[in-house]
Amino acid sequence: MSSSPNRGSKSATNSNNNNSRPTSKDGSKKNIWSSLLDGVANGKRLPEKNLLILGGTPDSQREFLDTLSADTSADPSLVNDKRRGKTPPIANHFALGYTYRDVLDADREDTLARVSAYLLSEPSLSFAPLLKPLLTPQSVPETLVVILMDWSDPWTWIRRLREWVRLLRSVLVSVDDETKIAMEETMTEWRDRKRGMDASAAAAASSGGPVTIPLGPGEWDEGLGIPMCVVCQGADKIEKLEKDHGWHEEEFDFILQFLRTILLKHGASLIYTTPFLANSLQSLIHSSLGIHSLLKRQSLKHNVIDRDKILVPANWDSWGKIRIIREGFDMEGVSTAWSIEIQDAPEPLDFEQPVENNTPEEDGGSAVTVFEQTIQDPRRDRTVAHASSNANGDSVEIETSDMQNFLSKQLEKLEQLKVEDEKDRANQQTPQLEMSPMDDQGRVNEHIGPVQFNMGGIQVDADDMLKKLKDREANRAQRKEGPPTSPGDEKAHNQALANFFAGLVKKPGSSPRGSPST
Template sequence: MSSSPNRGSKAAGMNSRPTSKDGSKKNIWSSLLDSAANGKRLPEKNLLILGGTPETQREFLETLCADTSADSSLVNEKRKGKTPPIANHFALGYTYRDVLDTDQEDTLARVSAYLLSEPSPSFAPLIKPLLTPQSVPETLVVILMDWSDPWTWIRRLREWVRLLRSVLVSLDDDTKIVMEETMAEWRDRKRGLDASSAAAGGMSNSGGPVTIPLGPGEWDESLGIPMCVVCQGADKIEKLEKDHGWHEEQFDFILQFLRTILLKHGASLIYTTPFLANSLQSLIHSSLGIHSLLKRQSLKHNVIDRDKILVPANWDSWGKIRIIREGFDMEGVSTAWSIEIQDAPEPLELPANAGRQAENADDGTSAVTVFEQTIYDPKRDTSIAHPATSNGGKIEVETSDMQGFLTKQVELLEQLRAEDDKERASQPTPQLEMSPIDDQGKVNEHIGPVQFNMGGIQVDADDMLKKLKDREANRAHKKEGIPTNPGDEKAHNQALANFFAGLVKKPAGGSPRGSPSA
């Protein structure tokens, strides 16, 4: 009996060993699966795309996701039909894109794009849930402008900034702390405090990192989220110059104004042209922290080519803006902008002639007013109209493209053909009627007298026909008892006698014409 406890303890020991092994195996597999799942989990990035129309928003996404590699045609054909749809026609739109590496094999990140066209205050509750402590460091705000109406840019930009400020102020404290940390990190890149510069040995004599102080007008109105302004359709710059008489002064003024404002928010600026290579993809990816594993792409500024402007964040300064053109009041614009964006957001209202209304403004302290005094819609400016057209006519003629013009002409021709067919069907079928030939007929006027040769004598068929008609008329008168004029009858008989005499009369010195000679 004493041996039974030993047997029980032995059995218990035997039963406990597999249990410990199963537990250890389970822990090992869990850690392996978790590590594999973390390795395959794609980094989540967010784009908050504000402004533009549904069409220009699609154009932006196509340019952003365009493949610029050598075998892009093959890759695009392979991925054709797999592009996620874009829902951006109502309120807050959404779509997503996967960012592929240079070899088009590895997926670097998944970018979720949220799209909003109008800066209406009623849309603020839709933006707020997108900004959380987890999403803020991975989010970039993109504001779309278009060169079809540059005179509205500053007014639109002001309303978007006001809307963003109202949303950011309403966030919870945890999110605000993360926003402050994110902006501090972006500012440190400007001041040389990033990890790369510290590792490179950028140290001062006291042992601390070398810091570059912020210049005037830099980062004094940070929003808490990185921002980028994209001016699309830069190919329309040439149209503004040729059709509306714009000069370099206007384009330089727009560039200086935008750079001065965006410098306050630490934002970047880029001009893009559809279907042409640009640095939009590199700018957006670097702002989101997406970098290729195979090829490091460099981002270079460009402030020379007026249709390919690229101003990265943390690169600009008042000194660089001032050299574009002398006389630009950066201090005044910067101060006016800081005051203007403090107001609550309002529905965007574009006046019929913003430039002319701005000229009549009295305060002169509004940045929008200053901008619209110089840059206004040229189609509504009548000061350069020709005197002959000052009575209400237009100096410009709107032209359509060739394909649109030809399409309208085809439709017009089809309409005219249908009208002709309808008119032809409503008319009776014409009948050909033969009228007797008489002296006064149109046919005789063209063919002249008909003559023929009888036994060498030239006979006028019309004269003979007339005489026969007169003879038949005289016979009819006699039969009906109608007296005839003796003079006419005598003349008629004489004419007959002359006719028959002419038939037998031969020309002197020869045989009759047309008869065979002996």
């Protein structure tokens, strides 16, 4: 009987526990469902990657994104039908632009990652506050900087590249300490790839003893804390530079050596691209971001032979490989001058100023000055030559336009002529026939064909007979004008012709058919 109160207290306690959430040992409530949902959401969350696209125009930036997201499957029409109208818009006309792209696997079904692209066209220091929030300890390892150049003005590349590096350095210096630590770890990981060590190998080496493989000269001297890639678009314009401006292999080799020497200091990659042609841009960007297909292994192979398909992956290049392109290139001087120049704050881009008017500090010791003295703007030289030729009254150079521009202008002219022709037809009140059978009987006969008829089983060509009769009449006219002929001879000739045709008509065993057939 004494146990009944205890039994009642236990039942009361159980009822209270049924109405409340489970509690932990320390008595604090824990939401089991929330933790389960968060775990599922984290499992399904896409890996997020970031692209910081610097330079170029809004159109060239769109071209880069289109090439990056182009379908390389065997049957791209299926994917185009599936994804038509689902391409995110690109907002890149004002200050810092943004868009995103989903990276699909080889089967075009699974999504490997979502790439957020931030776009900036001008290396102005006023845009630095817009870039700083993009760099956090979490985003730095998942970010790649892409600097766009174009073959329409290669003489501006080194100056543009210098100002972009200066802007990036000013932004990276201003981040907090935690972000700086993340950048140092990222650069260490990329340098270890150059040394042939992954993260596990590096940890094992550090536990067993220090193992250091030294870097080559000029490698990773100026790491920015973020991986970088330089994309030179429009490689199809190389042929135009060669034909219209007289460029030779020396100029193209000098540009390539200069770029590779500078990018080697930052551990950056380099690629030349051509619109509407397959290239390795997608593989290069995806591998730099750590995006790998689960179904198809993509190989990334360097190419330093084809001048319009150059591909130099990160951690592949060296001074020895750059030197064999062409002897006489001063890699030591360019590397030293570049390290000095990028220390300053970014300056406004001004390509109208001649190279000779640079500041005394830049004369002779600036990498940009050395480059621009060798690779000069041919349009400036042509302007000077044109001015001198106008002064002398003679000119031997003819400026040619781009093929696409020429064809577009011709199309506009054809459309204008078409409109004028339509107006002329509309103004004509009484349209005339282009061909009259009475005016041009020969054309009608060509369409109808020869007229023949059967006389007594013999096929007679009416045209041939008509021609003979016309010739006969012409001969008669000539005889009338010439010496007089005997009337008896002419009468006998006519009687012979009549007897001949009468014999054909009255041939025994046949019935004449005199109706011509066409």
